[in-house]
Amino acid sequence: MRLKYIVELKGVLKLPILSKVCAVERCGLIKEETSHMASGAQPYDGEATRPPLPMPTNLTSAFTLKEVRQVKAGITVVDVVELDIPTGEIIALVGPSGAGKTSLLRLLNRLDDPVSGAILYRARGLTQYPVQELRRKVGFVFQTPVMFPGTVRDNLSMALTLGGEPGTDPDERMAAALALAELDCALYDREGDQLSGGQKQRVNIARALMTSPDVLLMDEPTSALDPETAERLMETTRRLSREQHLTVVMVTHRLSEARRTSDRTVVLERGRVVACGSTVDVFGSTTNPRIRAFLDTGT
């Protein structure tokens, strides 16, 4: 199924036209999940131990979002979002502060659940996967890097314990993850407080890669880094996506970063998707004056 994207949408208060087209195309897939959510069904108590489902392969969509809505503290932070996230590409979520970027990202590996709507991962509802298995396949890199107690090695081996593939040599796996994150093996035995901000973020990326994810969610991974370090991290991200066929969904405040790094860009405003499409098209052809003004702030 080939996805189509329309660069610009009618306006803030209108649903994305393209998303409606996509929703129709995926009607059969979405219907089941929507009815599950609409009926008010809750994850059952044994969710964490739900038996694993075989992961579908050869799909063009990593995620499909159908009328997803999220409310926090009585405020709608994600408002009827419909979106397709293709596999193997880098998607940038941009928008002003409070647009719902992080809230949307958190829904994708179930750190939060939406109040309504459906999210499909590889054509199946998120709630159909055992949540731990889902999270191992959908890694998350936070805005502020978090180091677990101990050394870099301890951090990586903890992740390996949680979701490493059986039969792999731990040292080999850790070395590979460090290499992918472009970290020097000399840092193996350093504690978290002996690392720079950029190094910590790379350890966090390496740690997320230890569970062999198909998708990497990145919440403003460069916000605390200097421009040079941020650019190098983005280069690493591009290479990871290209070489590992990793789908990357990245929240960023830096529009120049989104422009240089991502294949596709989604613009959010007050919880709604106001523009989405190829990054070249979104940045080059958007004519809506308000969105244009926002996009031009980063150039």
Add this chain to the structure above:
Amino acid sequence: MPHFVQSAATASRSIVDVSWFDLAWAFGLILIAIGIARWQGLGLAQSMFIGAIRTIVQLMLVGYVLVYIFALDRWYLVVAALLCMLIVATKAAVGRQHGVSRRLLMITGVAMLLASGFTLLYISTLVVRVAPWYNPQYLIPLFGMIVGSTMNAAAIAAERLASEVVARQAEIEAYLALGATYQQASQQSVRQALRAALIPTVNGLMVVGIVTLPGMMTGQILAGSSPLMAIRYQIVVAFMQAGAVAITTAIVTLWYRRTFFTPALQLKLQTHGAAA
């Protein structure tokens, strides 16, 4: 003025009676404390006075109740007294928390019941060998000391766990995002809560007899027991309290932490009065 200090050789034979007139002299020390509070404008003078009056009234009431229970010597009255002590202690332990849920009340109550009940049973059957099994002279003071220490420990453990989970939100979610269980994600928080709750007990074991003479041991000596017998009882009490505190804090932290997570292993802080 009563002459409390006696030699060890004569202690077991001399119990000095403290009359109401003697108590009035003791009240003089409270008046000094109130005077200092007023002099420094601490705003505590009134509370101190009320506290002193409450001390007199509450202890008198307890004294008469104990005299009644001892005189009747019925097992059900002893059990009822123990349950009352447990309920009051549970409410006191939970009352220190902000926005307390009924669930925390239940967790604390059950933890204190199990830990205190087990410890009392252990001590009364294996160590002191109380006969009859409900002998109020032993069960009530022993249970009082157990419940007193578990009450403080449960309060510290629950409060510290809640604050640790809030402070470590990012770390916990980083664990969860990797596919960790809630037990793995909250391991550091639980560890810190357990440490905080156990440290006073550990410190108490370290300095007992050197920095302070424990109240029970002092009371026994004042009441005429041999100091050597008093220290044996005090050792029993110290170990008993350590065991009860450890069991209580383990139950409270391990059970309470589950309430911070949804079945889908999502961290939920809103229901604990903290911002998510």
